[in-house]
Amino acid sequence: MNAKDILLQFKNGLFDRNPLLVQVLGVCASLAITTTVSNSLYMGLAVTAVLVCSNLLISLLRRFIPEQVRIAAYIVIISGFVTIVEMVMNAYMPSAAAKLGIFLPLIVVNCIILGRAEAFASKNTPLPSIIDGFAMGAGFTIALLLLGAIREILGSGSFFGIQLFGQSYTPIGILTSPPGAFMTLGCLIALIQYLKDRLQSKTKASADQTHKDVKNKEVEPNDL
Amino acid sequence: MNEERKENTLLQVSSAPHIRSHDSTQTVMLDVIIALLPLLLWGCYIFGMRALTVTLITVFSSVIFELLFNLITKKTITVLDLSAVVTGLLLSYNLPHTIPFWMPVLGAFFAIVPVKMLLGGLGKNLVNPALAGRACLLLSFSSAMTVPPVLTRLDLFESYLPGDALSGSTPLYTVLSPAEDGSSISTELLFDMFIGNESGTIGEVSALLILLGFLYLLLRKVVSWHIPLSYLGTVAFITLLFPAEGVERFDVVYMLAHLFSGGLLLAAVFMATDYVTSPITPKGRIIFGIGCGLLTVIVRYCAGNEGASYAVLTMNLLVYFIDKITVPRPFGAALPKLKIKKESKPQ
Incomplete structure (x- = not known):
């Protein structure tokens, strides 16, 4: 467990395997609550908190949970943490909890959390699992914030509830409704695929370049 | 020299089809x-x-x-x-x-x-x-x-303009929410709708001109009659037999008002007939038209709003399936038999 591994995990969570924009997990809640940036932030933080805690516990218990009932066991653990998060939010930030509504308890069935439990925490030691939880949670939160920012700025003309434009601005209502959410998500996914392609071709080109250089060096002596 | 001869002797026959339409x-x-x-x-x-x-x-x-x-x-x-x-x-x-x-x-x-x-x-x-x-x-x-009421309504035919009876809404809304005193739509208003002396979007107002455009397209064989007629026929049928509450059955004026108001005619003639997004076979086209008509009337009755555009959009998405179930039988081909699963006998 060195710094390079941690960096790679964060790069995976934020970009290469971003839960929302690349793996396209947890779409339902994401589309529903990203009408404003503040909603996105609360949702992202709640999911991250649950993800880190459940990853840790599942990783600790990975040798004790029988293979056959693992999904049920994971769900019980996850729902425990979701209940805690829900109670905390209800106690200390009731307005945010009210805004998230049903989607707060629904974090239990969010595929990202179960997906990370199954794919990562059940196979790794606690420390990498916690880091994975933070990385994936951060990736999800940033994706939600992007979605929320685009939808709130264009759809309601505000950012974090602060009106950005004057009276003359006509908000594009479709962006605050479900079709607008789908379109924005589609555009973001397309953008990230484009960036990935660019990056890949660049690394490939540089790899080819070095390959050529090596070849040239090999050829040179023969020519001489 | 040699090449010239080659050119002269080469028979220039293209592959079929040999009859070409000039349509592009x-x-x-x-x-x-x-x-x-x-x-x-x-x-x-x-x-x-x-x-x-x-x-x-x-x-x-x-x-x-x-x-x-x-x-x-x-x-x-x-x-x-x-x-x-x-x-x-x-x-x-x-x-x-x-x-x-x-x-x-x-x-x-x-x-x-x-x-x-x-x-x-x-x-x-x-x-x-x-x-x-x-x-x-x-x-x-x-x-x-939202379409604003036209402030400068033309006094084309001064004698029977219904004054400012229309201010505040387009004729469609007059049709959809009948007057509370039970009076039906006047024939004067219907005539205005037909000519196009009414409020509405830029192109939907004149039923007469849309129908003339339809006639032109029919004569030029650009569109077939199937979609517009089955679409409008369905709307006419429903509004005649099952009008909204407070309207008597078989009220022809009410039916015509439904046909001439809103974007229905424009959608039926110019949008539903779009080659790309409508079925290929005549049978499929009629199913498509009936579906559009049904959805339009349902939206008009239930939502109190123009439903033609949403009806056509919804049916557009179903075209693939309509085309699939209306594949014509090739000439001389056997009727499709019911598929019966043969029970495999254990040997």
């Missing part, structure tokens, strides 16, 4: 534009020059967006097939003349880029681009898309 996308679209132009003239006459400006902005931005998309993606330039012009015209016909000028640009962008070009251009789009553009604008800017 361009000529078909040109015919549609010709059929659409009188509506624009009437729109300018009744709403003023702002209608023309809105239309020009929509058409130009449609064409420019398609051209830009072609250039950016480095594909063949497809602007000359005129389909973008038709999309722009139809989109603007669905807009009120009072709309702020930048909204049609946004609508044209939505119609051309995501709905048409991103799916592969003309022939690949799933839904009618103009209608999708209109739906996008309607969902986004519902207040700017």
Whole structure:
């Protein structure tokens, strides 16, 4: 467990395997609550908190949970943490909890959390699992914030509830409704695929370049 | 010398088909534009020059967006097939003349880029681009898309203008929410609707001119009668037999008012008949028309709003399935047999 591994995990969570924009997990809640940036932030933080805690516990218990009932066991653990998060939010930030509504308890069935439990925490030691939880949670939160920012700025003309434009601005209502959410998500996914392609071709080109250089060096002596 | 002889002796026979139609996308679209132009003239006459400006902005931005998309993606330039012009015209016909000028640009962008070009251009789009553009604008800017009452209603036929009976709503709303005193729609109002002396979007007002355009397209064999007639027939049938509450059955005036008001005729003649987004076979076309009619009336009755555009959009998405179940039997082919699973005997 060195710094390079941690960096790679964060790069995976934020970009290469971003839960929302690349793996396209947890779409339902994401589309529903990203009408404003503040909603996105609360949702992202709640999911991250649950993800880190459940990853840790599942990783600790990975040798004790029988293979056959693992999904049920994971769900019980996850729902425990979701209940805690829900109670905390209800106690200390009731307005945010009210805004998230049903989607707060629904974090239990969010595929990202179960997906990370199954794919990562059940196979790794606690420390990498916690880091994975933070990385994936951060990736999800940033994706939600992007979605929320685009939808709130264009759809309601505000950012974090602060009106950005004057009276003359006509908000594009479709962006605050479900079709607008789908379109924005589609555009973001397309953008990230484009960036990935660019990056890949660049690394490939540089790899080819070095390959050529090596070849040239090999050829040179023969020519001489 | 040698080459010349070769050229002379070579028999120049192309492969079948040998009979060719002179129709191309361009000529078909040109015919549609010709059929659409009188509506624009009437729109300018009744709403003023702002209608023309809105239309020009929509058409130009449609064409420019398609051209830009072609250039950016480095594909063949497809602007000359005129389909973008038709999309722009139809989109603007669905807009009120009072709309702020930048909204049609946004609508044209939505119609051309995501709905048409991103799916592969003309022939690949799933839904009618103009209608999708209109739906996008309607969902986004519902207040700017509401049709204002025409303040300068023409005194074409002074004798029976119903005064300001219409101020505040388009005839469609008069039809959909009958007067509380139980009086039905006057024949004068119906005549106004037919001529187009009413409020509405730029291109939908004149039933007469739309029907003339339909006639032209029929004579030029650009469209077949199946979709418009089955569509309008379904609407007529339902509104005649099952009118809204408070209206007597078999009220022909009520039925005609349903047909002439709102965007129904425009949608039935010009949008539902779009080659790309309508079924191929006559049988499929009739199913498509009936579906459009049913959905239109359902939206009109239940939501109290114009449902033609949403009806056509919904049916557009079903075209693939309609085409699948209406594949014609090849001449001489056997009737399709019921598939019976043969029980495999254990040996």
